[in-house]
Structures are given as structure tokens and as C-alpha cells.
Amino acid sequence: xxxxxxxxxxxxxxxxxxxxxxxxxxxxxxxxxxxxxxxxxxxxxxxxxxxxxxxxxxxxxxxxxxxxxxxxxxxxxxxxxxxxxxxxxxxxxxxxxxxxxxxxxxxxxxxxxxxxxxxxxxxxxxxxxxxxxxxxxxxxxxxxxxxxxxxxxxxxxxxxxxxxxxxxxxxxxxxxxxxxxxxxxxxxxxxxxxxxxxxxxxxxxxxxxxxxxxxxxxxxxxxxxxxxxxxxxxxxxxxxxxxxxxxxxxxxxxxxxxxxxxxxxxxxxxxxxxxxxxxxxxxxxxxxxxxxxxxxxxxxxxxxxxxxxxxxxx
Numbered sequence: 001x002x003x004x005x006x007x008x009x010x011x012x013x014x015x016x017x018x019x020x021x022x023x024x025x026x027x028x029x030x031x032x033x034x035x036x037x038x039x040x041x042x043x044x045x046x047x048x049x050x051x052x053x054x055x056x057x058x059x060x061x062x063x064x065x066x067x068x069x070x071x072x073x074x075x076x077x078x079x080x081x082x083x084x085x086x087x088x089x090x091x092x093x094x095x096x097x098x099x100x101x102x103x104x105x106x107x108x109x110x111x112x113x114x115x116x117x118x119x120x121x122x123x124x125x126x127x128x129x130x131x132x133x134x135x136x137x138x139x140x141x142x143x144x145x146x147x148x149x150x151x152x153x154x155x156x157x158x159x160x161x162x163x164x165x166x167x168x169x170x171x172x173x174x175x176x177x178x179x180x181x182x183x184x185x186x187x188x189x190x191x192x193x194x195x196x197x198x199x200x201x202x203x204x205x206x207x208x209x210x211x212x213x214x215x216x217x218x219x220x221x222x223x224x225x226x227x228x229x230x231x232x233x234x235x236x237x238x239x240x241x242x243x244x245x246x247x248x249x250x251x252x253x254x255x256x257x258x259x260x261x262x263x264x265x266x267x268x269x270x271x272x273x274x275x276x277x278x279x280x281x282x283x284x285x286x287x288x289x290x291x292x293x294x295x296x297x298x299x300x301x302x303x304x305x306x307x308x309x310x311x312x313x314x
Contacts, residue, residue, distance in 0.1 A: 005151045009240020012224065013153060018283070020222040020269075021276050022239030026200040027268030027311065028060070028067040029090045031135055034262050036073040038132050043069055046111040047092070047137070048103050049198075050189045063189050063198040068092060072265055079134065080261035085206050085252050085304030087264035089128065089136030093201025097125070100141040101168050102176035102195055106187060107139075108164075109180055118167075120160040123148045123242040127164060133262060140201065148242060155226045155242045157235070202244050203267050205306060206252035210234045212303050213247040220287040221308075222280060244269075257305040266307045274312045281310075 012019060033039045040059050043049045049061040049068060057073035069090065080086055094100040104127050107114060116128040116136075126140035149156040175194045179187055189195050207213045210231050217223050223236035226243050232250060235243035245267075249255075271277050274296070281293045284300065291300035298310040 005149050005156075007146055007149060009145070009148075010150050010153050014224070017279070018222060019224060020238040020280070021272055023272050024238035024244065025270045025313075026203055026244055027270045027309075028062070028070050029087075029200060029203060029267060030070040030072055030265035031087075031090075031133075032074045032077055032262050032265045033071050033133055034073075034075050034077070034079070035133070036071055039071050042111060042114070042132050043071070045187065046107045046114070047139070048106045048187045048189055048195065063195075064191055066197060066199060068198060068200055070265070074262070077260055077262045080258075080263035082134070083251055083255065084261070085208055085255040085258050086261075086306065087135055088204040088206045088246070088248060088251075089138045090200065091126075091138035091140060091202045091204060092198050094139065094141050094198045095196035097141050097167075097171040098173050098176065099196035099198065100125070100127075100139055101171035102173070102180070103139050104164060105168055105172050105176065106180050108168075115164075118162040118164050120162040121157045122160075123155060123157055125162055125167065127162075127167075135263060136204070138204070142201075142242075145240075153225075154228070155235075157227055157242060200268075202246065204246040204248070205264075205267075205302075205304075206255065207247040207249060207302075207304055208252060208255040209249060210247065216289075216302055217245060217247065220284060220289055222283065255304065257303070264306060266309050269308065269310045270313050271310060272313055277310055277312050 043061050044051055052062050053060040059071045060067050062068045114129045116130050118127045124140045124142045126138050129137040131137055213234050217236050218225050226237050227235040233248035235246045237244045277298050281298050284291050291298055300308050
């Protein structure tokens with residue numbers, strides 16, 4: 001590939017058997033939490049997710065039946081250190097700008113102190129928050145894929161000013177305003193509500209160093225590198241998405257393996273079939289990566305002890 005800019009995803013540069021399938025996606029992120037009620041209220045009432053299941057010490061939240069977050073109560077764990085490896089943010093991708101605007105307005109009304117910033121990243125428009133237990137959250141909507149600019153296999157992702165008030169003025173619908181203004185703190189997100197669906201678009205981790213992250217997530221696990229910022233950050237994906245995962249050292253340079261703490265529990269990667277999960281298991285074994293495969297879910301730890309689960313789509 002030359003350095004000529006192009007739109008749309010570039011062709012893969014590695015053999016298919018060395019890559020995750022193009023239709024790979026991210027599944028629900030599991031967070032280990034100290035206050036289950038507080039965290040449930042935040043993601044349900046402010047972020048506008050629906051409680052899909054609540055059993056014992058676990059609450060599953062999502063949109064239109066799609067799980068996005070699993071909150072698992074474990075008060076025995078200490079808070080995680082902001083300098084340790086672990087979660088940087090969970091990024092929830094909304095179907096359209098109107099759905100993103102509704103979630104942004106809801107957080108502004110119900111949890112304004114959790115707002116952390118915004119950015120126009122060329123490929124997407126994103127708003128950032130910190131949940132009540134310190135976990136990063138990104139709420140975003142993609143720009144059309146045909147507008148993304150690629151050069152030499154790298155996607156252009158900048159950070160430009162994004163005014164949240166202007167975004168709301170342009171995209172918040174009257175129907176969403178009425179839902180947010182209701183007296184009930186529980187916000188309906190069924191298809192009948194008019195609020196579009198959402199998925200986990202990507203998961204961004206804090207790691208100790210980028211070179212080790214690249215060796216694990218690209219060479220061994222099978223993602224493709226889509227952008228790299230020297231020794232500070234790496235972005236990777238499958239199938240030409242701008243990124244399904246990212247790893248940075250902005251707060252965690254030199255961090256070693258995590259010790260048990262609140263925060264990230266599991267990163268879930270979803271492949272189309274059990275055969276493809278088995279293929280990943282074989283590739284990891286060839287690279288000497290220890291993993292546990294029970295026939296349905298492949299479990300492994302990255303170099304910083306973040307638990308990764310690879311499973312087939314339901």
C-alpha cells in the first residue's frame with residue numbers, strides 16, 4: 001500500500017489465518033464493583049441503559065436486549081490504583097447521533113459531575129465520563145465508514161474540539177427531552193421508546209508498555225494495528241473498524257501485572273462461530289500463550305493480568 005490517502009478500510013496485510021475474523025465484535029464488559037446499587041443507578045438512570053437481568057450479586061445492563069455491561073458486586077476488593085494496568089474506558093457506541101445526544105443529556109441532568117470531556121476524532125464524535133467508582137466511560141457515535149481516511153494502513157484519528165451544548169442543540173429530539181424530563185428516574189430504552197440501540201464499540205485499556213501490547217494483541221491474538229502513537233498508545237481492530245481495542249501508557253507506563261481490585265473484570269471478544277474460537281485457541285497455543293478453552297469460551301490473561309474471554313456469537 002502506498003502513502004496515498006484512501007477512504008474505506010484498507011486490505012489486510014497478513015494472512016487470514018493469522019487474523020481475527022472481519023466480523024469480530026466486542027461483547028459486554030464486566031466491572032467488579034463495590035456498591036452495586038449506586039453503579040446500577042448510574043448506568044440505568046444516567047446513561048439510559050436497561051436492566052436486563054438482576055440476580056444475586058450481578059446486574060446486566062444493555063439496550064434493546066443487547067448486554068453492554070455486567071456489574072458484579074465484590075465488596076471485598078480494594079479500589080484500583082489509577083496508575084495500574086486495567087480499564088481506561090468502556091466505549092458504548094450508539095446507533096445514531098440522536099441516541100448519543102439523549103444519553104449525553106441524561107447524564108448532564110442526572111449525574112453532571114461525572115462529565116470528563118469530549119472530542120471530535122474524525123471517525124467519531126465522543127463524550128467522556130467517569131462513573132461513581134472511577135471507571136472511564138465513553139459514549140460515542142461513528143461517522144460514516146466511507147468518510148474515514150486511511151494512509152499506509154493507519155486510520156486518521158485526531159482530537160478536535162467538540163461542543164456538547166451545540167451537539168445537543170443539533171441532535172437532541174423532543175421525544176428524548178420528554179423522556180429525560182419525566183419524574184421517574186427509570187428511563188425506558190425499548191424500541192417503542194424511540195431511542196436507538198447501542199453496542200460496546202471498543203474497550204480501551206491501560207498497560208505497562210505499547211510494544212508488549214502490540215506483541216500480544218496484534219501478533220498473537222490476531223487484531224490488526226490501525227493506529228499507533230509512538231510508545232504511548234496503540235489502536236487495533238478486526239475487519240477495518242477504526243478500533244475494537246486500544247492500549248495506552250498515559251497513566252500506567254511501566255505497570256506490571258494487576259493485583260485483584262475493583263474495576264475491570266472481563267473483556268469479551270465475540271467471533272462468528274465456535275470453529276473460529278477454536279482457531280484462535282490453536283494460534284495462541286502455537287505462540288505459547290496459556291489459555292483455558294472449555295469448548296464454548298476461551299479464557300486467557302493478557303501480560304497485565306486483564307482477563308480476556310473469546311466466545312462465539314449466540
